Amino acid sequence: MATSSKSNEKKPVVQSELNRLSKEKSPYLLQHANNPVDWYPWCEEAFEKARNENKLIFLSAHESFENEAVAKIMNEHFVNVKETQPDVDRMYMLFVQSFSGSGGWPMSVFLTPELYRKTGFATLLKRMSELWKEQPDEMRKAGTNAIEQLREFITSRGESAKSIKLDMKTALKLYNHFDKMFDDEQGGFDGKSEPKFPTPVQLHFLLRYYYYILVDLERAYERLAIMSINEIRNRGASLGIDFKDCENEAQFLNKLKEVVTSRKQVAEKSLEMVNFTLKKIAMGGIHDHVGNGFHRYSTDRYWHVPHFEKMLYDQAQLLMSFVEAYAITKDQYFAEVARDIVTYVERDLRDPEGGFYSAEDADSYPHEGAKHKLGEVLFRSFQGAFCVWEMSEIKEILGDKNSEIFCWHYGVKPDGNVDPNKDIQGELKRKNVLIQRHTLEETAGHFNITSDQLKETLSESMKELAKYRVEKRPKPHRDDKILAAWNGLMITGLARAYDSLRDKKFLDLAEGAAKFLKEKMYILEKKVLLRSFREGPGDVEGFVDDYSYLIEGLLHLYQSSFNESYLSWAIDLQDRQNQLFYDEQSGGYYNVKEGTKDILLRLKDDHDGAEPSANSVSVSNLILLGNIANNLDYSTKAEQTLKYFAGRLNTVPYSMSAMVASLMLHIKGVKQIMVVGREQNPIVQQFIEVIQDRFIPNKTLLVAKPENELLLEKNEMVNAIVQGEFAKETDDNVPSVHICENFTCGMPISNVEELVDKLKY
Template identity: 65%
Template sequence: MSTNNLNRLSNEKSPYLLQHADNPVDWFPWGEEAFQKAKEDNKLIFLSVGYSTCHWCHVMAHESFENEAIAKIMNDNFVNVKVDREIQPDVDRMYMIFVQSLTGGGGWPMSVFLTPDLYPVFGGTYFPPEDQHGRPGFPSLLKRMASLWKEQGEALKKAGVDTIEKLRELTLQKFEGQNSQLNMKLAHNVHQYFISSFDSDEGGFDGEPKFPTPVQFHFLFRHHYYILSELGKAEERFAIMSIQEIKKRGHSLGIDFKDCDNEAQYLNKLQTVVNSRKQAAKKDLDMVTFTLKKIAMGGIHDHIGNGFHRYSTDKYWHVPHFEKMLYDQAQLLMSYVEVYLLTKDEYYAEVVRDIVTYVERDLRDHEGGGFYSAEDADSYPHEGAKHKLEGAFAVWEASEIKEILGDKNSEIFSYHFGVEPNGNVDPRKDIQGELKKKNVLIERHTPKETAKKFEISLDEVKVILSESKEKLAKYRFDKRPKPHRDDKILTSWNGLLISALARAYDAIRDEKYRELAEGAARFIKDQLYDSGKNRLLRSFREGPGEVEGFVDDYSNLIEGLLDLYQSTFNESYLAWAIDLQDQQITLFYDEEGGGGFYNVGKNNKNILVRLKDDHDGAEPSANSVSVSNLLRLGHIVDKADYNAKAEQTLKYFVERLEKVPYAMPAMAASLMLYLKGIKQIIFVGSEQETIVQKYIDIIRNRFMPNKFLLKAKENGEVLNERCEVIKSILQAESAPSVHICENFTCGMPISDVHELEEKLVES
């Protein structure tokens, strides 16, 4: 590595850019200085995109960017630009589409060659430092691209322009799906895909590697709920239904009775469909509960340090890629909260507590209240080590465990967690040989099985395992160098966590969870929000960043604020969510092209194409989240425009939902919310009154994805001004009660706990 002067990245705040500040490469940050330099020198731009906890980004940096000879080729022939994808997802997204179309795949580090006018001409991901297996190494590629630019510069420019124009045409076309029907068949297609791709042995919906993708669980939980709520208690009345009632009930379920001739055939078809849908709902829940238990037992779960690693390199959820991302913790927290509400299995509640323990201890800014982005996969194996190794902080040798725990307890612990004397990592999953003789802890046996094996009580096993984990955690945190932590705070990811923490508070009733959620919201409002302009910023590190918020910053924070309102009934969160929703529409909504939200604002000059993200992958797309937000807000503040934009966004994406349903599970979940409608549950009376708190607890204790809780208050400035339903209820009564409202119509006040429970079962 060069010991010369630092390059331009030394003035940046991004941890990723700062990691490259002392490279011999003359890096520029993304911006006008780099673009102007490329034009003046007539050089291609080499764009390298990654993030600070990216393992293969570290590998390429060490092999190539720290190499003086390779750096000289880069500096002589290119203007070299570094981008942190987490701070500038707009740049990452546009060029990632190009790389994926060119190579059939994508990932990080992303390496793209651009003309001085920012048009892409060639790209890929990781390139090795030497030619191998008939493929060019990075130096050969650099020389080839420099030569092509000198010899065929005009042709490259034309090819780059043509590529972007095709992408622009695709984004501007009005989809034929504008006239498609929005119906449950689309959601059932998503359900069928997950059934066909489910791994019944190990859980999940991929082969390998396996990602814990919460957007899939999010959809399946909702499909389960809406099917059962649609069926209701119909079977109780089947025996006494008239033919007219059977037909009415059947048509409401979308049943075609054209081949039925008599009452028995009608009833038989109705019964068959009901049974089939019940089985589908059961399958939804079974697939997710099985998968979430496998994930929690697996090596992807950090059994000693809490929280979850990024993904599993194998199909068994065993050997992970060891980085830990805030967005994974947030979404998995939500998944385990929801599965707990559906099953009331305390096992899942313990996982909820585990995740919160991790994010509070290791990812929280304890002074400000916001949450950091990630922890690295790589770390030094011991103090004084010269090189970092992936997973060094998390893995164990059998001898270490025996020394720390003693003979008896280490034998029990090792049996339970699959520890082997020579390590338990498949060498095929250890490409760089960093995990030899190491063990990645995975629960090979249940506590009951372990108790049976050692002929001790279940309680004894639980105590031994708990005490052993505490000892190993103390050793790890005291003796091992911690991985690098990416300490930038992103608005978008904090929005995801605020939502999950609020929901965790509702389910587990731990006041700390609500305090953590409110602390994060307060941090964003104080540090990343310009109240005068009603604008969000993207990131914070040693002060607010300069990049303005993208569409997901708005959508995820709005969702978090709506959930936080329901946990606190603090109307300031509701007011802020409404302000942000109006601003999101102004900045990102496509009024002219058929609906949907662009990922960048209209004034972004350096992005050649404004895209509308629709893929629900590691995170839900902003469009999927926005549909849900608009529907919820549209029912609260009686703003028809919100509901209209939600519907139009669904129609914009419906054709893609028909063609690739597996890519849009969160959008399918929002579609079901649109079809089934919002169920407003309005509480009247002080929360200090025991009966009112009982009402609230009953609702919070249930999984009802289409519910929205509202509190009618005499001094409620937001709802009393903007919600006609609240106004009418307050004018009519003040006694403690509950109102269940659907389709902008409210039922009679409920003033009895048992009556409320019955109504919830019926609805």
């Protein structure tokens, strides 16, 4: 059995000596350097101590132990290890999930000195120690058997999937799941349950499903226009419908109308669910209305009371979601929220040299001079001292008139607006978590003012509250570790934001992060990526998610800047990722390279967590990069990876939204769009902006010109077009656009109006 609880006793600890974590660089580990528990990091020294002293290892992730009585037992009977390595997290979390049916953080497990596991916590501490002394051989045997069962389970996944067909039925199954689980009152896809997570990977899938349905319908119309009714009856598979039962033209047309209407409704519902969810999230307390950006998750169904931690990976993925929603709808609200996210990340998470820090903590001191931090119990204790407000504070800061408008708009109440059931430790009594309770139109009407007057009032009020918060309240602790994987996600979000919103600052921020990673976290001579940086580069080489997320970021950055150095680096990283992590025998990517110390099993992630699975991102990268670089090996690896996970895709697609999105890309194929000409030409810029302005998830955008040495070397089709278009170099060369699919390019397009028409779907 697994446990993830904390002692109810939370009292300040006075300790004369720091534990071994004080020597670490990780901000997370340093936070526990004052614990009375004698923590070790995940290291050989800890394992050697366990072997020499014949003690069990107590492994903890995302857990704090400040109770001195519990610490005494732990120090006496166990070697206590605090870890932050994702490969370790995943391996033991998979074990917990496989043998207990559930899992989550904080995670606490017991390991033999050989790193096998037996679960338990708190009241079981002494009993576990006794069992280890009395029955060490039996416990070792149980651990060995469990690991073998898990190894067989992992191996069987790929073997059982070989005969399963890859098709769009998987996407339909996933859509039906989200349609069924959609909360049509508050948004999100957990029904009416709580807590609630933003889960951008789900939104990512739905937007692509929306797009591909409309593309299929548009192409079906094109085919219908040149086919007779008898031909359509015989080739109904082009629409996935059987028309053979239609006895006359009227029946055929009625059936066709029903099918088209039904599919359009599915597409519209996909988009509506995303738009509604994003607006509910942005209006909710999970959104830091004063300080920008988004908190980790909502403890309630209403996106109101958050866990106040802010993670870089959430900002990156939500930025992508809001930008894509804007690209489709042109709703300025989505653009405003996207800019809000960038404001937060640039101001609070950016290193002066360009990289992005990992997170800001949930807890902080409630005011200057406070002695104790507010505590945390999983899902029930919500710190947020930096973020919450009493109505009296707001009135004092804003004055009567502005505070009345502000409090009505953001649901501020004299006795606080937090449900006491969500505040069992009483930390948020009389406090308010800002949540937009009314639309701008409703608030303007209520106070009989114009929308412009309201916007000005709310803007001024936010500035005053932000100033007060920064000047009067201690900021939460910042985790200033820079991770390659999460920076890769942020580069993707910023590049996409630049494409849609045309703010050069967004591109500069993305390029700054890429420059930091290459200069500080990449060993050029070995072409090896490092995982982290804090006070210098870490000594741990990158895992598969570091490679896959960064490659994705570089692909987007290349298509935003058309700087070939990003394409070159992406290819180098992809080749290294394939060498280190790819399973040539079965397909798919392992999380860690072969020979990684202290890892009993090399896993292949398929399910999405807070971030998309690395295998899902890798499939998309391989397809797109294979198209750009004309690399058949990349395309083959993408298909083999999908086939390896086909069994899981068929049975539980709802845990693999990102993989299903990549599956759709594989099925639908890449739309390669080449703008032939130099970026300095105004017409070329118009072409680029028209293309980037549209949501085309399966596109690769290339600017083809003679100076593109790498692109011309890798892509024969681009080379041929460039040679033809630039055969006779003159000042009056007319730029053109070529749209290529299935290794066939259409006729060159030479004016913007025609391009707009061709890009409809």
